[in-house]
Amino acid sequence: MALRKSVVSLAVHEFVFICLLSSSKCDVCTACDQISCRGLISPSCYPECPPMGLETLKIDDFQLHASTTKRYGLGAHRGRLNIQAGLHEDDLYDGAWCAGRDDPLQWFEVDARRLTKFTGVITQGRSSLWSSDWVTSYKVMVSNDSHTWITLKNGSVDLIFHANREKEIPVRNIFPAPVVARYIRVNPRSWFARGSICMRVEILGCPMSDPNNYYHRRNEVITTDDLDFRHHSYKDMRHLMKVVNEMCPNITRIYNIGKSQSGLKLYAIEISDNPGEHELGEPEFRYTAGSHGNEVLGRELLLLLMQFMCLEYLSGNQRIRHLVEETRIHLLPSVNPDGYEKAFEVGSELSGWSLGRWSNDGIDIHHNFPDLNSILWEAEVKKWIPRKMFNHHVPIPEWYQSKNASVAVETRALIAWMEKMPFVLGGNLQGGELVVTFPYDKTRSQGVIREQTPTPDDHVFRWLAFSYASTHRLMTDANRRACHTDDFAKEDGTINGASWHTAAGSMNDFSYLHTNCFELSMYVGCDKFPHESELPEEWENNRESLLVFMEQVHRGIKGVVRDLQGRGIANAIISVEGIGHDIRTAADGDYWRLLNPGEYTVTVRAEGYSLTSKKCEVGYEMGATRCDFTISRTNMSRIKEIMQKFNKQPIRLPIRQLQARRSRQRQRLQNTIMLNKRKLKYKQKMIKFYYHLILAILATLTNDHYCNYVHTY
Incomplete structure (x- = not known):
C-alpha cells in the first residue's frame, strides 16, 4: 500500500521534520536523524529517554505554560510530577496545574528550549486532601515555533492516550515512536466527572546535540568520579x-x-x-x-x-x-x-x-x-x-x-x-x-x-x-x-x-x-x-x-575519665555549665562532647567518685580539644571497698529486726510523751496547792479562820 506523506517543515533546522501518516499501519512517523517509518514501530524498538526534569526542577517555571489557569496557586508552574500542596490549600502553593475552564481546548505546554526527542508523558492528578481532580485522557501535540502544532496520530486519527483513574498513582504513556521538536503540549480530552481539569506532568525526552544552542549544556553537571551510577536492587x-x-x-x-x-x-x-x-x-x-x-x-x-x-x-x-x-x-x-x-x-x-x-x-x-x-x-x-x-x-x-x-x-x-x-x-x-x-x-x-x-x-x-x-x-x-x-x-x-x-x-x-x-x-x-x-x-x-x-x-571536646589507678570509668556524667543536657562516657571511659568554639566549665560526676570540674577551651581550628579527667573515690566508697576486700559487709539488719527496732523506738517515744504529760499535770496541781496554802497562812495572821480554811481545802 502506497504511503501518502504530508511533510511539514519545522523552522529551526531543515533536517528535522515530522511525517504524518494516513496509513493505518503506522501510528506516528518521525524523522529523527532522518529515520524513515515503514509500518508500526513498537516502543520497545528504541531506547526510552529519561525525564526532562519537571520534578527535579531542571525545567524552570518560565518554560511551563498553559491555556488558562484557575488561579496563581494552580498555575502551570505547579504542574510538576509529585509536587505537593501546602498544609493550607487555596494558597500560592497548590498541588497541580488546573485549567480555568473545563473544556477540550485546554492545554499544558513545556518549552524544552532546544530540540528534544520526546518519547513519552507521565501524568498525575491534583495533590489535595479535599478535591478529586484528574485527567482521564489526553492528546499530545508538538511544535518547533509554538505556532504550528502537530498532533500525534494513529493513522489519520488523532492519538488518544488513556491517563489517570485516581489522583496519586502516576500513569506513563510511551509514544509509538520518538518525536523531535522543541515544544510539547498535553491536551486533556476527558476528566473525572466530579472534578476539574488538573494535572501534574513529567515529560520523557532526550535533548538533541546542538553546540550552537545556549541551552545545550545548561544545567548539566559532569562528574569525574568513576562510580557505579545506577539504582541497585x-x-x-x-x-x-x-x-x-x-x-x-x-x-x-x-x-x-x-x-x-x-x-x-x-x-x-x-x-x-x-x-x-x-x-x-x-x-x-x-x-x-x-x-x-x-x-x-x-x-x-x-x-x-x-x-x-x-x-x-x-x-x-x-x-x-x-x-x-x-x-x-x-x-x-x-x-x-x-x-x-x-x-x-x-x-x-x-x-x-x-x-x-x-x-x-x-x-x-x-x-x-x-x-x-x-x-x-x-x-x-x-x-x-x-x-x-x-x-x-x-x-x-x-x-x-x-x-x-x-x-x-x-x-x-x-x-x-x-x-x-x-x-x-x-x-x-x-x-x-x-x-x-x-x-x-x-x-x-x-x-x-x-x-x-x-x-x-x-x-x-x-x-x-x-x-x-x-x-x-x-x-x-x-x-x-x-x-x-x-x-x-x-x-x-x-x-x-x-x-x-x-x-x-x-x-x-x-x-x-x-x-x-x-x-x-x-x-x-x-x-x-x-x-x-x-x-x-x-x-x-x-x-x-x-x-x-x-x-x-x-568538633568540641574529647577525653578520657579515669580513676587514680588510670582505669577508665564508664557511664560518668559529663556536664557543661549553661547547657541543660549531659552526656556519658563510653565503656572505656572515653567521651566526646560536640561544642561550638568558646570556653566552657566542664564537670564530671560518677557514682562513688568525687565531683570534679575544669575549664576546657574549644578553638576554631578543626579537631576536638583534649580535656581529660582523673577523679578520686569518696570516703564512703573507700570504706565499702575496704570492707568488701576483707569479706566484710556493712552492718545490715534483717527487715524484721529493723521493723521491731522502729516499733520499740516509737513506743519509747510515746511513753516519754505520756510521762512528761503526767509530770506536767502533777506540777500544776502542786503549784495550785502551795498557792492556796500561802493564802491561808496570810489569812491566819489577820483572823482566826485558818483552821476552817484548811479543813475546807
Missing part, C-alpha cells in the same frame, strides 16, 4: 558492598544490625583503619538512609560514598585517609529494604509519592521511636530533674518494649544498634525536599502544628545543619525554586524540625534524648526517586556535604 546492593569490602579489606567490614519484617538483613559497612574495634578516643559516626523505602536518593548516595572513600583511600587522598584513620564510620544504606523493593519494582517515575514509604507492616520507621520528649518535659515541670530523672539518657517506657506495641522490627534493630555503639554524630538521609532539619522535631505546646522548639544544644545543632547545607550545591542558593511550598533557601537551607511540622517519636529526638548521639535529617533532593541519569549530578550536589558533615564529629 537489594541483591545488587549486597553485591556492591561486597565488592567494596574486597577492594578495601583493611579498612572495611560488613555486618548487619538485624532483619526487616520480610527477613531481609539490614546491612551496614564500617570504614575505619581498625574495623571491628572501638579505639580509645576515636569518635563513631553514622549515616543511615532509606527509612522511607521510596526515598531512594539517600540510599544511592551512601552506596556511592562507600565506593568513593575506598577508591580515594587507595589513591592516597590525604583528606580521606585522615578521616578514615581518625574516625570509625558506619554506613547503613537501607533501613527499610522491604519498602524499597516495592518502589524499585515499579520504577523511579511510577512509584509516586508514597509507594514503599512504610515498612511491610505499615509503619513509618523514622517516626516509630518512643516519645521521650513528653517524658522529659513532664519531669521538668514536676522538677524531678536531677533528683528523680536525668536530663539525658531518658529511659524507654515499659509499654514500648512489650511485644504488643506497634513497633517495627526495623525500629527495634535500630535502637539496639544505637545503644550498642557509642555514636557521637549521625545523619539520616531523606528525600522530597532540599533542607537539613535538627531537633526537636516535636512541638512542646500540645496541639500546635508548627512551633520553634529548640534543644539545650540549639547553637551546636544549627552549626551542624549549616555545615551540610552551606556545602551543598543547591540548598542555600537563593535563586533556586522551592521544591513544593516552603522556600528553605531563605533560612540558609536549615530549619528546626518542630517549626516545619511537628512529629512525635522521631529518630532525631530519640537519639538526642536516649543516647549521646546528635542526629540530624538531610533532605537531599526534591525528587525522592530520581531517574538513574540524575545520579551523577545528585552525587556532585551532595559529595562535599557528606564529607564536611562527617568531619564535624571532631
